[in-house]
Amino acid sequence: MKPNHMAHDCEAIRDLIPEYAFGLTDPDETRLVEANLAACPEAAEHLADFRRLQYEMREGVPQIEPPPQLGERLMTATAPKPRRFQIRLSWLAAAVAIFALVITNIYWLLRVEDLSRRQDALAALVQGQGAPAFVLTSTNNLRWVRLPSENNAAAAAFMMWDGSSDTGLLYVHGFPMLEPGKTYQLWLTRGEERVSAGTFEVDEEGNAALLFHIPEPIDDFTWARVTDEPGNGSDQPTGTVVVHGEL
Amino acid sequence: MDLNDAELMRRIAAHDQQALLALYEAHGKAVYSLAYRILRNATLAEEVTQDTFFKVWLRTTQWDPEKGKLKNWLLTITHYTAIDRLRRERRQPVLHPDHIEDADETMFAASSDIRWQDGTMLRLLLAQLPKEQAALIDLAFFQGMSHNDIATVTQIPLGTVKTRLRTGLQRLRELWLENVNQTSKQR
Numbered sequence: 063m064k065p066n067h068m069a070h071d072c073e074a075i076r077d078l079i080p081e082y083a084f085g086l087t088d089p090d091e092t093r094l095v096e097a098n099l100a101a102c103p104e105a106a107e108h109l110a111d112f113r114r115l116q117y118e119m120r121e122g123v124p125q126i127e128p129p130p131q132l133g134e135r136l137m138t139a140t141a142p143k144p145r146r147f148q149i150r151l152s153w154l155a156a157a158v159a160i161f162a163l164v165i166t167n168i169y170w171l172l173r174v175e176d177l178s179r180r181q182d183a184l185a186a187l188v189q190g191q192g193a194p195a196f197v198l199t200s201t202n203n204l205r206w207v208r209l210p211s212e213n214n215a216a217a218a219a220f221m222m223w224d225g226s227s228d229t230g231l232l233y234v235h236g237f238p239m240l241e242p243g244k245t246y247q248l249w250l251t252r253g254e255e256r257v258s259a260g261t262f263e264v265d266e267e268g269n270a271a272l273l274f275h276i277p278e279p280i281d282d283f284t285w286a287r288v289t290d291e292p293g294n295g296s297d298q299p300t301g302t303v304v305v306h307g308e309l
Numbered sequence: 310m311d312l313n314d315a316e317l318m319r320r321i322a323a324h325d326q327q328a329l330l331a332l333y334e335a336h337g338k339a340v341y342s343l344a345y346r347i348l349r350n351a352t353l354a355e356e357v358t359q360d361t362f363f364k365v366w367l368r369t370t371q372w373d374p375e376k377g378k379l380k381n382w383l384l385t386i387t388h389y390t391a392i393d394r395l396r397r398e399r400r401q402p403v404l405h406p407d408h409i410e411d412a413d414e415t416m417f418a419a420s421s422d423i424r425w426q427d428g429t430m431l432r433l434l435l436a437q438l439p440k441e442q443a444a445l446i447d448l449a450f451f452q453g454m455s456h457n458d459i460a461t462v463t464q465i466p467l468g469t470v471k472t473r474l475r476t477g478l479q480r481l482r483e484l485w486l487e488n489v490n491q492t493s494k495q496r
Contacts, residue, residue: 075454080478081475082480084450084478086455086456094423108482111482111486118387119431120381120387121343122429122431123345123346124342124346125342126338127338127341129355131436132355132359133333133337135355136330139359139363141326182485203328214461289407
């Protein structure tokens with residue numbers, strides 16, 4: 063910047079200093095002052111004067127005694143806060159989630175234990191039915207459904223089958239003992255068609271296992287049900303449905 | 310640098326409540342008085358005073374001893390805090406155009422619980438300014454008003470507001486410097 067231009071700018075800046083000091087300049091004027099103040103000692107001196115004057119104005123206001131309790135309130139406001147037992151919502155949500163996770167894990171652990179126990183029982187029950195049962199329970203393509211009872215909460219059945227074969231296994235528990243001359247019969251249904259998959263008896267605890275073979279892939283069927291039937295079984299279901307479920 | 314102030318601020322930074330209390334006892338009155346001067350309301354002035362010391366406590370702003378006295382810094386915080394509060398409250402300024410003729414009396418009149426300790430010199434200086442200039446300086450400084458705000462409130466043309474303010478501030482500086490120089494010579 064040439065000296066005469068600098069002098070001209072400094073003069074302009076010096077004229078702006080009173081308003082700049084009191085925050086009255088617009089943004090452009092403020093930028094102009096701040097950009098050139100260092101190069102304009104006279105303007106800087108004026109600004110320093112105004113800053114001291116402002117201090118005098120602040121300090122020179124009529125002095126009033128503050129309310130006596132104001133100091134106490136300040137002490138109270140800045141006192142260390144006693145730690146209170148507070149649970150943030152996020153922590154509460156996390157605790158609930160952990161609790162739910164633990165409960166779920168416990169449930170599934172119990173289920174796995176229950177299934178393991180039933181598998182052991184099943185293995186014992188099917189020992190007399192040949193090696194396919196063990197092949198079935200060890201397959202990687204195993205499918206299974208639970209067949210619940212609508213009328214008897216204690217009765218339920220699990221049906222397992224290999225998706226690539228026509229062999230299945232039914233395991234039932236909680237079934238009532240049938241009167242002599244009656245038997246349980248498993249049916250697979252497809253539309254109006256009912257195909258018998260075999261009959262079985264339950265032990266004194268209501269448990270039984272049935273390894274069955276049917277001429278067609280089990281995946282072709284949509285429902286399974288167990289009924290009580292007379293004698294050695296029926297060609298079509300005639301008795302009461304004990305359990306049933308969708309495959 | 311005042312070593313006591315520096316020590317006080319060091320202790321406050323360490324959250325020493327007694328140091329904060331000492332700071333309040335030393336400067337609380339000046340802080341409250343400035344807040345009251347701006348807000349003209351005891352409750353709001355109390356809140357601004359508390360806010361000011363709370364800012365110091367929380368170190369939301371830092372005092373640089375090289376840039377000025379602790380009290381100056383405290384009063385600057387108080388000023389801006391009070392102006393912010395005033396704008397939030399959207400209170401009407403104390404001065405109204407009708408009152409400008411009596412500006413020097415209304416601006417600095419002491420109520421029954423107000424007594425002058427300092428500021429006598431400044432009052433005298435302001436009294437030497439034309440009343441309309443002193444009134445506009447008051448609106449700009451103690452009410453935080455812009456040129457436009459002042460023009461709206463006083464119904465004085467914007468150009469006139471700017472001229473009066475600039476002239477008044479320059480004259481106030483000259484008067485202040487003359488007074489400071491005279492005081493220096495007397496010592």
